[in-house]
Amino acid sequence: MYRIELFDYSINFGTLPKITHDGKVLIISNPKISGLHMQKLLKNIQAREIYICTIDDGEEYKTMASVESILQSAFNHKLDRKSLFIAFGGGVIGDIVGFSAGIFMRGIPFIQIPTTLLSQVDSSIGGKVGINNNYGKNLIGLFNQPKEVFIDESFLKTLPSREFNSGFAEIIKMAVCFDKEFFLQLHKYDDKNLLDTIKMAVRIKAKIVKEDEKENGIRAALNYGHTFAHAIELETNYKKLLHGEAVSIGMVMANSLALKLNLISNEESQNIKNLLEAFNLPTTYKINNINNFKSLMLLDKKSQNNKIKFVLPKGIGSFALNDDVSDLILDEVLREFA
Amino acid sequence: MYRIELFDYSINFGTLPKITHDGKVLIISNPKISGLHMQKLLKNIQAREIYICTIDDGEEYKTMASVESILQSAFNHKLDRKSLFIAFGGGVIGDIVGFSAGIFMRGIPFIQIPTTLLSQVDSSIGGKVGINNNYGKNLIGLFNQPKEVFIDESFLKTLPSREFNSGFAEIIKMAVCFDKEFFLQLHKYDDKNLLDTIKMAVRIKAKIVKEDEKENGIRAALNYGHTFAHAIELETNYKKLLHGEAVSIGMVMANSLALKLNLISNEESQNIKNLLEAFNLPTTYKINNINNFKSLMLLDKKSQNNKIKFVLPKGIGSFALNDDVSDLILDEVLREFA
Numbered sequence: 001m002y003r004i005e006l007f008d009y010s011i012n013f014g015t016l017p018k019i020t021h022d023g024k025v026l027i028i029s030n031p032k033i034s035g036l037h038m039q040k041l042l043k044n045i046q047a048r049e050i051y052i053c054t055i056d057d058g059e060e061y062k063t064m065a066s067v068e069s070i071l072q073s074a075f076n077h078k079l080d081r082k083s084l085f086i087a088f089g090g091g092v093i094g095d096i097v098g099f100s101a102g103i104f105m106r107g108i109p110f111i112q113i114p115t116t117l118l119s120q121v122d123s124s125i126g127g128k129v130g131i132n133n134n135y136g137k138n139l140i141g142l143f144n145q146p147k148e149v150f151i152d153e154s155f156l157k158t159l160p161s162r163e164f165n166s167g168f169a170e171i172i173k174m175a176v177c178f179d180k181e182f183f184l185q186l187h188k189y190d191d192k193n194l195l196d197t198i199k200m201a202v203r204i205k206a207k208i209v210k211e212d213e214k215e216n217g218i219r220a221a222l223n224y225g226h227t228f229a230h231a232i233e234l235e236t237n238y239k240k241l242l243h244g245e246a247v248s249i250g251m252v253m254a255n256s257l258a259l260k261l262n263l264i265s266n267e268e269s270q271n272i273k274n275l276l277e278a279f280n281l282p283t284t285y286k287i288n289n290i291n292n293f294k295s296l297m298l299l300d301k302k303s304q305n306n307k308i309k310f311v312l313p314k315g316i317g318s319f320a321l322n323d324d325v326s327d328l329i330l331d332e333v334l335r336e337f338a
Numbered sequence: 339m340y341r342i343e344l345f346d347y348s349i350n351f352g353t354l355p356k357i358t359h360d361g362k363v364l365i366i367s368n369p370k371i372s373g374l375h376m377q378k379l380l381k382n383i384q385a386r387e388i389y390i391c392t393i394d395d396g397e398e399y400k401t402m403a404s405v406e407s408i409l410q411s412a413f414n415h416k417l418d419r420k421s422l423f424i425a426f427g428g429g430v431i432g433d434i435v436g437f438s439a440g441i442f443m444r445g446i447p448f449i450q451i452p453t454t455l456l457s458q459v460d461s462s463i464g465g466k467v468g469i470n471n472n473y474g475k476n477l478i479g480l481f482n483q484p485k486e487v488f489i490d491e492s493f494l495k496t497l498p499s500r501e502f503n504s505g506f507a508e509i510i511k512m513a514v515c516f517d518k519e520f521f522l523q524l525h526k527y528d529d530k531n532l533l534d535t536i537k538m539a540v541r542i543k544a545k546i547v548k549e550d551e552k553e554n555g556i557r558a559a560l561n562y563g564h565t566f567a568h569a570i571e572l573e574t575n576y577k578k579l580l581h582g583e584a585v586s587i588g589m590v591m592a593n594s595l596a597l598k599l600n601l602i603s604n605e606e607s608q609n610i611k612n613l614l615e616a617f618n619l620p621t622t623y624k625i626n627n628i629n630n631f632k633s634l635m636l637l638d639k640k641s642q643n644n645k646i647k648f649v650l651p652k653g654i655g656s657f658a659l660n661d662d663v664s665d666l667i668l669d670e671v672l673r674e675f676a
Binding site: 023048064068071075078080081082099102103104105106107128130133134135138139140141142143298301302303304305306 | 361386402406409413416418419420437440441442443444445466468471473476477478479480481636637639640641642643644
């Protein structure tokens, strides 16, 4: 089994192996993944007692209410400090479960078994967990590393193609900021390369996280496209677009800013847009109200003292952070999308 | 200024010094402490912007709802990752604020300024933070160390004597488990020794916490009396007794068990009881329903696989952990209080 080591745990690739735990296990999943794949998971777990708890899927359920329902289930079944949570689903499940495990009895271990491309290449890796609230995305949370991650690409066979493509937005994000060769390879992507592509993306992400777990520096670059995307998701109430789709648009917006600041060329900007579109990702958006959109961007966790910190590509394969963009230039960019 | 170092921060004793912070500060307090002492605190803080948020006092407010109201206030005033929370109050305030700071934007720093004896000698030290829920005390929480602790005994002048005495329960707890000489000194306690007594208790606690931050071993001994106390507090809905009072009764119950297991002598047990009573702490209690009481004890975080882990004194100045007490003996102990 191919492994990538991160801190004191492994990210394991390939067919899900046996998981044994000397204590109680609570699996948290969503109704759809439970129906499709719970049988396979249960067959692979050996534990003192196993419980299953399902949470409705979608960003709008990444809330404190869902956390409380997981904790309720854990208390009802008398889980204790020797117990284990397993997150079995996409990014929403992984984020809520990692947060719940971090605060249940001051922290118990959890395992990530991501079942979407987006969570396999990005959200299950690196220990950022948390929930959304009225003020924005992931504003309440923890850095809480899992005990182990299992990436079994066979779960992706049942993934709707729109969700599959959404995962590619995060893969492209990593290539643009960190690895030009990977970016070029993605132009020749073919389903046969799926597992290798996932491994490559995880390798990049794990390297960044290892260098900067708490996001004091380089890890911020993983938010390329995200400051814009979070505002888009808030404006559309998380309802119209998948996360990766919003990130795709956000990258195009960031590119427009990078272009004005002479960080990338017109051709590079066009290349990124073409690659996004090759994966059927959206690259246009109509902003409702520019001032409102800016105030939503300010809610981003990277903002400090009322300044938005932008992550921008610097050519292909590198990036720049800029928290000193003039209102004039930002307005110009946003007007292109209004 | 006298200091005790713990991990990478200081516990400072004496008159509250100037606190400066290059960012926004949110002070969280309760209405009473705000009225009595906020002026003094505000005079001592220099920050970019200062906000105050009050939470009603009492264990029944140590809930997720209070956490959400603190976070709401932080988001409303656009606090960011460079901001600071200050906990200004007793143990309830310290616990909620430490938890809120730990999950706000995945963690920002917080300062503890405890204003009760109990929080000065115990709860503000060591980074255990969290909230209660229907299932029990502190069942949701984190290990989250503060950035700094300031212990100014002048705040205790306005403390009602019942609350003051309640703090002594925790001081006696530490003496019984860890320091026979300190136990003997406490018999000669006089108000002139207050600051020295606080320092001694904090020194003991800091030493234990440094050795075992995450409570994998010795730190559990700080829970002497607490497994019984938590059940008492649940049975009385946190309403009849102060925490230290419940702990006082819990220690007497633990002593009765220790006596039956030949861990302490009758005389030692009586000495502890006398010392508690010298500080006007309660030592008797009437259990409503023994089976119910036992199931409440099982909700303790130390319980694993349906076994209660007891912390028991071993003579004076030492302790024993025991998770193999027979139901027969436990029933005998509880019947003494029924």
